[in-house]
Amino acid sequence: MTLPRRTALYMxxxxxxxxxxxxxxxxxxxxxxxxxxLRALPIHWWPHQPSLDNFRQALTAWPFLGYLRNSLMIASTYAVLITLASAWAGYGFARLAAPGKKIIFGVLLSTMMMPHVLTLVPTYLLFGKINLLNSYMPWVLWGLCGAPYLIFLFRQFFANMPxxxxxxxxxxxxxxxxxxxRIFLPQSWPVIATSLILSFSWNWGDWITPALLLDDNHTTLAVRLARGYVDQNGQVLSNLVAAGTVMYILPVLVLFLIMQRGFVSGVATSGLK
Structure with missing residues (x-):
């Protein structure tokens, strides 16, 4: 590649x-x-006196840490369970012989085309009938069922092992x-890292499901943060919203930075045949 093309690519x-x-x-x-x-004209692109006071107020305006604990509990439990369940299902599809296995795997993959919003009302009615609303058991049950996309990743990885x-x-x-x-799961760390990151971020950023199934005491940080920060006149405090949002995305960034090598390797190798 010539120098002008390399320079243009870098730019x-x-x-x-x-x-x-x-x-x-x-x-x-x-x-x-x-x-x-924030209300000054012309717009101030840079803060004149940067301060951490916005973060302190965002933490104390309402029980930020309590909702953070709820989110971490739900997302972590869900990520671990769905990773193990998907790995076990992927191992079965990759290494075990069973009649109709390819048909079942095709049906499983076809469920990925179903929009999540279609299942919200039936899910709410089902959990309401078995008295699981306002609890974290729905996420435990979802985690134990695995996820089609993650099962596909594990299946492709396990199918390539000698x-x-x-x-x-x-x-x-x-x-x-x-x-x-003892053999297959310890060797699948790249796919495990991919599964943990994806499942954790899916759940961490989910607003609809916790808002539908959980009350205000059990809900997640995403739901509470969506209500924002307002003053006594009902005006939105954008600086506190920004500070709360920065703290909200930190756990996902930390998780990705810890597992990024495994995540990239898992995405790159799991689709090989």
């Missing part, structure tokens, strides 16, 4: 990075602004459960 890459990060940058700048600067590993384990007297837990 295009930097431009796209700036474009994608600009909303987060503006959110971060707003989180450090004084309320008077058959000699499985045969050697069988010779040593291992059953299918032991083979899964």
């Amino acid at each position: 295009l890459t930097v431009g796209l990075v700036v474009l994608f990060l600009s909303p987060f940058g503006w959110l971060l700048i707003t989180a450090f602004k004084d309320p008077s600067e 058959k000699e590993l499985e045969e050697a384990a069988i010779v040593d007297g291992c059953g299918q459960i032991s083979i899964f837990w």
